Amino acid sequence: MNSILECSQIAKKFGRSEAIRNATTAFEEGAVHGLLGANGAGKTTLLHILSGLIYPSQGQVLYDGQQVHDNPAVTPNICLVKSDERSWADYKVKDLIKYCSLLLPYWDEKFAVELLRKFRLPGNKKYKHLSRGMQSMVGIVKGLASRAPLTLFDEPTLGLDADMRETFYELMISDCGERQRTMILSTHQIDESANLFQYITLLEQGVVTSHMDKDAFVEQAHYLQGDTSLLLALASDPRVLHEESLAGTTVLVWYGELENQVDLERRGIKIGPVPLQKLFVYLTRKGNLNSEEKYYGNFS
């Protein structure tokens, strides 16, 4: 698959703190990408940089080989849906939609009206008077009806109920499939959106630690469950992300090649898949443990 968006050696400093550090990655065209990271990992900052909304302190972003920042030839292809649109507060929904239609060159008015009806959004209400979930819906209408070739959603399902989240996922899949749009979506609702993603980008403390095919990413992880005396011999391997033992049985979470799978199974160890959300949690915890001293050292 071709890459439509590439960023190389991106850094972003706010004062003395570094929100993004040396981020280099590329996003495949026509795919749905999941941007995952713990609170404060830098997802919003990275999405704002990728969309051209804010400048990196260092590095560059290329869309289809062209500079994103300060480039009017590229900007119309990109739509960013922020998680929090503070500047929309005093505008009515119908005026915001009108504004989007003027701003976004690929705007599909018919689709926008269909979405407004589907989400039952009241055109005459001001954005600030909408519930949190309804505010998210306005963002979703903007992002989907923009029909922008590259659409970035920052936590688009905040406050949405389960039915509306499912509706959004279905709309997203069908639009991406039919129109070859590229979408990058940051979310903390990993389990339920896991099926959407073809690629996963992992951000840890401002660093892109992984960008890979979602299935390949998940297939690298295994639960190993069985006799403690057998499994504890493996526990010191750096590929072990997590370990817990109870009453003679141990569970290890293994991330990486499992060379001796057949032998382990022969010795009674049960081996199973790790869901994406769990894998994310174990990877994040391990990353945090490794850097704990650096981050909390100032308080001791």
Ligand SMILES: Nc1ncnc2c1ncn2[C@@H]1O[C@H](COP(=O)(O)OP(=O)(O)OP(=O)(O)O)[C@@H](O)[C@H]1O
């Ligand atoms: N305008 C700003 N000024 C100062 N620091 C900022 C600013 N924006 C972000 N940061 C800092 O940059 C880091 C990354 O923040 P960011 O909002 O990008 O993370 P995130 O992954 O989106 O977090 P969350 O999942 O909690 O929304 C945080 O430490 C945050 O405090």
